[in-house]
Amino acid sequence: MTTVRENDFSVVLINTFFVKPGKTDELLQVLIKATDDVMRHQPGFISANLHISLDKTRVANYAQWRSKEDFERMQENPDVKPHMKLAAELAERFDPMLYTVAHVDNRANV
Amino acid sequence: MTTVRENDFSVVLINTFFVKPGKTDELLQVLIKATDDVMRHQPGFISANLHISLDKTRVANYAQWRSKEDFERMQENPDVKPHMKLAAELAERFDPMLYTVAHVDNRANV
Numbered sequence: 001m002t003t004v005r006e007n008d009f010s011v012v013l014i015n016t017f018f019v020k021p022g023k024t025d026e027l028l029q030v031l032i033k034a035t036d037d038v039m040r041h042q043p044g045f046i047s048a049n050l051h052i053s054l055d056k057t058r059v060a061n062y063a064q065w066r067s068k069e070d071f072e073r074m075q076e077n078p079d080v081k082p083h084m085k086l087a088a089e090l091a092e093r094f095d096p097m098l099y100t101v102a103h104v105d106n107r108a109n110v
Numbered sequence: 111m112t113t114v115r116e117n118d119f120s121v122v123l124i125n126t127f128f129v130k131p132g133k134t135d136e137l138l139q140v141l142i143k144a145t146d147d148v149m150r151h152q153p154g155f156i157s158a159n160l161h162i163s164l165d166k167t168r169v170a171n172y173a174q175w176r177s178k179e180d181f182e183r184m185q186e187n188p189d190v191k192p193h194m195k196l197a198a199e200l201a202e203r204f205d206p207m208l209y210t211v212a213h214v215d216n217r218a219n220v
Contacts, residue, residue: 002114002214004159004172012161014124014170016207028212035215047216049114051122051209054178058207060124062114062172068164097126097168099161102138104112105145106157 002047002064006104010046011071013063015096017087024056027090031061034083039063042077044070059091068098112157112174116214120156121181123173125206127197134166137200141171144193149173152187154180169201178208 019027028050035048044066051060065071074080088094129137138160145158154176161170175181184190198204 002216004112004114004157011164014126014161014172016124016126032213032215035213040215040217045217047114047214049211049215050213051124052212054121054208054210058209059212060207060209062124097170098164099168099170100164101159102162102169103142103145103160104157105142105150105159106112107150107155 002049004101004104006101008101009067010101011065011068012099012101013061013065013071013096014099015061015063015094017059017061017091017094019057019059019091023090024052024059027059027087028052030083030087030090031059034080034087038077038079038083039074042070042074042080045074071098112159114211114214116211118211119177120211121175121178122209122211123171123175123181123206124209125171125173125204127169127171127201127204129167129169129201133200134162134169137169137197138162140193140197140200141169144190144197148187148189148193149184152180152184152190155184181208
Protein backbone atom coordinates (compact mmCIF):
# COMPACT_ATOMS: atom_id res chain seq x y z
CA MET A 1 0.00 0.00 0.00
CA THR A 2 1.25 3.47 -0.91
CA THR A 3 0.24 6.63 0.90
CA VAL A 4 0.17 10.17 -0.55
CA ARG A 5 0.37 13.14 1.81
CA GLU A 6 0.67 16.90 1.44
CA ASN A 7 3.90 18.66 2.41
CA ASP A 8 5.95 15.60 3.19
CA PHE A 9 9.00 16.97 1.31
CA SER A 10 9.39 13.94 -0.94
CA VAL A 11 9.19 14.21 -4.73
CA VAL A 12 6.94 12.32 -7.14
CA LEU A 13 8.02 11.11 -10.57
CA ILE A 14 5.15 10.71 -13.00
CA ASN A 15 6.58 8.95 -16.04
CA THR A 16 4.13 8.30 -18.85
CA PHE A 17 5.11 5.69 -21.45
CA PHE A 18 3.30 5.90 -24.81
CA VAL A 19 3.51 2.20 -25.58
CA LYS A 20 4.24 0.60 -28.95
CA PRO A 21 1.16 -1.34 -30.16
CA GLY A 22 0.75 -4.67 -28.38
CA LYS A 23 3.64 -4.09 -25.98
CA THR A 24 1.73 -2.94 -22.89
CA ASP A 25 2.00 -6.12 -20.82
CA GLU A 26 5.63 -6.64 -21.81
CA LEU A 27 6.51 -3.08 -20.77
CA LEU A 28 4.70 -3.55 -17.47
CA GLN A 29 6.77 -6.67 -16.76
CA VAL A 30 10.01 -4.84 -17.63
CA LEU A 31 9.12 -2.04 -15.21
CA ILE A 32 8.14 -4.46 -12.44
CA LYS A 33 11.47 -6.26 -12.85
CA ALA A 34 13.37 -2.94 -12.90
CA THR A 35 11.67 -1.93 -9.66
CA ASP A 36 12.24 -5.27 -7.93
CA ASP A 37 15.82 -5.81 -9.11
CA VAL A 38 17.24 -2.31 -8.86
CA MET A 39 15.01 0.67 -8.04
CA ARG A 40 13.72 -0.40 -4.66
CA HIS A 41 17.27 -0.95 -3.43
CA GLN A 42 18.39 2.60 -4.25
CA PRO A 43 18.78 5.20 -1.48
CA GLY A 44 15.69 7.36 -1.22
CA PHE A 45 13.27 5.03 -3.03
CA ILE A 46 9.85 5.13 -1.37
CA SER A 47 7.46 3.51 -3.84
CA ALA A 48 6.69 2.72 -7.48
CA ASN A 49 3.06 2.48 -8.56
CA LEU A 50 2.52 1.17 -12.07
CA HIS A 51 -0.66 1.94 -13.99
CA ILE A 52 -2.08 0.73 -17.31
CA SER A 53 -4.51 2.99 -19.18
CA LEU A 54 -7.94 1.50 -19.79
CA ASP A 55 -7.30 1.73 -23.54
CA LYS A 56 -3.88 -0.02 -23.08
CA THR A 57 -1.99 2.72 -24.96
CA ARG A 58 -0.07 4.01 -21.94
CA VAL A 59 1.77 2.81 -18.87
CA ALA A 60 2.30 5.38 -16.12
CA ASN A 61 4.70 5.08 -13.21
CA TYR A 62 3.80 7.18 -10.16
CA ALA A 63 6.97 6.86 -8.08
CA GLN A 64 7.85 8.50 -4.77
CA TRP A 65 11.46 9.45 -3.94
CA ARG A 66 12.84 11.05 -0.78
CA SER A 67 14.43 13.89 -2.76
CA LYS A 68 15.31 15.17 -6.24
CA GLU A 69 18.96 14.37 -5.45
CA ASP A 70 18.14 10.71 -4.68
CA PHE A 71 16.19 10.46 -7.93
CA GLU A 72 19.06 11.96 -9.95
CA ARG A 73 21.62 9.70 -8.27
CA MET A 74 19.49 6.68 -9.22
CA GLN A 75 19.44 7.78 -12.87
CA GLU A 76 23.25 7.80 -12.95
CA ASN A 77 23.50 4.28 -11.54
CA PRO A 78 24.90 1.93 -14.24
CA ASP A 79 22.65 -0.90 -12.95
CA VAL A 80 19.57 1.19 -13.77
CA LYS A 81 20.41 2.09 -17.37
CA PRO A 82 19.91 -1.33 -19.06
CA HIS A 83 16.41 -1.60 -17.52
CA MET A 84 15.48 1.88 -18.70
CA LYS A 85 16.84 1.13 -22.18
CA LEU A 86 14.66 -1.99 -22.38
CA ALA A 87 11.60 -0.01 -21.28
CA ALA A 88 12.33 2.79 -23.75
CA GLU A 89 12.50 0.29 -26.61
CA LEU A 90 8.91 -0.80 -25.94
CA ALA A 91 7.56 2.75 -26.07
CA GLU A 92 7.09 5.25 -28.88
CA ARG A 93 8.18 7.85 -26.34
CA PHE A 94 8.08 8.53 -22.63
CA ASP A 95 7.61 11.70 -20.66
CA PRO A 96 9.06 11.83 -17.14
CA MET A 97 8.42 14.81 -14.83
CA LEU A 98 9.19 15.46 -11.15
CA TYR A 99 6.50 16.96 -8.92
CA THR A 100 5.73 17.85 -5.35
CA VAL A 101 2.34 17.07 -3.78
CA ALA A 102 0.50 20.39 -3.44
CA HIS A 103 -2.94 19.35 -2.19
CA VAL A 104 -4.70 16.13 -1.13
CA ASP A 105 -8.48 15.90 -0.88
CA ASN A 106 -10.43 12.80 0.08
CA ARG A 107 -14.16 12.26 0.24
CA ALA A 108 -13.86 10.87 3.74
CA ASN A 109 -11.03 13.19 4.77
CA VAL A 110 -9.27 10.26 6.43
CA MET B 111 -3.94 10.91 3.27
CA THR B 112 -4.54 8.92 0.09
CA THR B 113 -3.76 5.23 -0.28
CA VAL B 114 -2.91 3.38 -3.51
CA ARG B 115 -3.48 -0.36 -3.70
CA GLU B 116 -3.27 -3.03 -6.40
CA ASN B 117 -6.46 -4.63 -7.71
CA ASP B 118 -8.94 -2.55 -5.83
CA PHE B 119 -11.14 -2.13 -8.93
CA SER B 120 -11.20 1.65 -8.78
CA VAL B 121 -9.88 3.80 -11.64
CA VAL B 122 -7.26 6.53 -11.59
CA LEU B 123 -7.42 9.71 -13.64
CA ILE B 124 -4.04 11.24 -14.34
CA ASN B 125 -4.72 14.64 -15.85
CA THR B 126 -1.64 16.65 -16.80
CA PHE B 127 -2.10 20.39 -17.34
CA PHE B 128 0.60 22.14 -19.39
CA VAL B 129 0.23 25.50 -17.72
CA LYS B 130 0.34 28.91 -19.40
CA PRO B 131 3.42 30.87 -18.18
CA GLY B 132 2.96 32.29 -14.69
CA LYS B 133 -0.44 30.61 -14.13
CA THR B 134 0.64 27.63 -12.04
CA ASP B 135 -0.54 28.82 -8.64
CA GLU B 136 -3.78 30.20 -10.07
CA LEU B 137 -4.54 26.90 -11.78
CA LEU B 138 -3.81 25.03 -8.56
CA GLN B 139 -6.31 27.22 -6.70
CA VAL B 140 -8.96 26.67 -9.41
CA LEU B 141 -8.50 22.91 -9.14
CA ILE B 142 -8.62 22.95 -5.32
CA LYS B 143 -11.86 24.95 -5.46
CA ALA B 144 -13.32 22.61 -8.10
CA THR B 145 -12.52 19.64 -5.89
CA ASP B 146 -13.89 21.20 -2.71
CA ASP B 147 -17.03 22.72 -4.24
CA VAL B 148 -18.08 19.99 -6.66
CA MET B 149 -15.88 16.95 -7.29
CA ARG B 150 -15.73 15.55 -3.77
CA HIS B 151 -19.52 15.56 -3.57
CA GLN B 152 -19.99 13.44 -6.71
CA PRO B 153 -20.88 9.74 -6.41
CA GLY B 154 -17.78 7.58 -6.70
CA PHE B 155 -15.22 10.28 -5.87
CA ILE B 156 -12.42 8.81 -3.74
CA SER B 157 -9.60 11.35 -3.83
CA ALA B 158 -7.89 14.14 -5.77
CA ASN B 159 -4.16 14.64 -5.37
CA LEU B 160 -2.78 17.79 -6.97
CA HIS B 161 0.88 18.07 -7.93
CA ILE B 162 3.05 20.93 -9.18
CA SER B 163 6.12 20.09 -11.25
CA LEU B 164 9.42 21.26 -9.78
CA ASP B 165 9.90 23.49 -12.86
CA LYS B 166 6.34 24.92 -12.40
CA THR B 167 5.36 24.15 -16.02
CA ARG B 168 2.79 21.47 -15.17
CA VAL B 169 0.04 20.68 -12.72
CA ALA B 170 -0.99 17.02 -12.47
CA ASN B 171 -4.13 15.70 -10.85
CA TYR B 172 -3.93 12.07 -9.68
CA ALA B 173 -7.57 11.35 -8.87
CA GLN B 174 -9.19 8.11 -7.74
CA TRP B 175 -12.76 7.22 -8.76
CA ARG B 176 -14.81 4.19 -7.85
CA SER B 177 -15.48 3.35 -11.52
CA LYS B 178 -15.19 4.62 -15.08
CA GLU B 179 -18.97 5.13 -15.05
CA ASP B 180 -18.79 7.40 -12.00
CA PHE B 181 -16.04 9.41 -13.65
CA GLU B 182 -18.03 9.81 -16.86
CA ARG B 183 -21.18 10.78 -14.98
CA MET B 184 -19.20 13.50 -13.18
CA GLN B 185 -18.00 14.90 -16.52
CA GLU B 186 -21.61 15.31 -17.67
CA ASN B 187 -22.62 17.18 -14.52
CA PRO B 188 -23.43 20.82 -15.41
CA ASP B 189 -21.95 21.99 -12.07
CA VAL B 190 -18.57 20.59 -13.10
CA LYS B 191 -18.24 22.21 -16.51
CA PRO B 192 -17.63 25.87 -15.45
CA HIS B 193 -14.78 24.74 -13.16
CA MET B 194 -13.19 22.70 -15.93
CA LYS B 195 -13.57 25.58 -18.41
CA LEU B 196 -11.75 27.89 -15.97
CA ALA B 197 -8.94 25.37 -15.52
CA ALA B 198 -8.64 24.82 -19.28
CA GLU B 199 -8.24 28.56 -19.84
CA LEU B 200 -5.13 28.62 -17.64
CA ALA B 201 -3.44 25.80 -19.57
CA GLU B 202 -1.93 25.57 -23.04
CA ARG B 203 -3.42 22.08 -23.13
CA PHE B 204 -4.32 19.25 -20.81
CA ASP B 205 -4.10 15.52 -21.23
CA PRO B 206 -6.45 13.35 -19.15
CA MET B 207 -6.21 9.55 -19.14
CA LEU B 208 -7.93 6.82 -17.09
CA TYR B 209 -5.85 4.00 -15.64
CA THR B 210 -6.03 1.00 -13.37
CA VAL B 211 -3.34 0.27 -10.78
CA ALA B 212 -1.34 -2.70 -12.07
CA HIS B 213 1.47 -3.02 -9.52
CA VAL B 214 2.52 -1.39 -6.25
CA ASP B 215 6.03 -1.75 -4.85
CA ASN B 216 7.29 -0.15 -1.65
CA ARG B 217 10.71 -0.24 -0.12
CA ALA B 218 9.30 -1.26 3.21
CA ASN B 219 6.49 -3.39 1.71
CA VAL B 220 4.08 -1.95 4.24
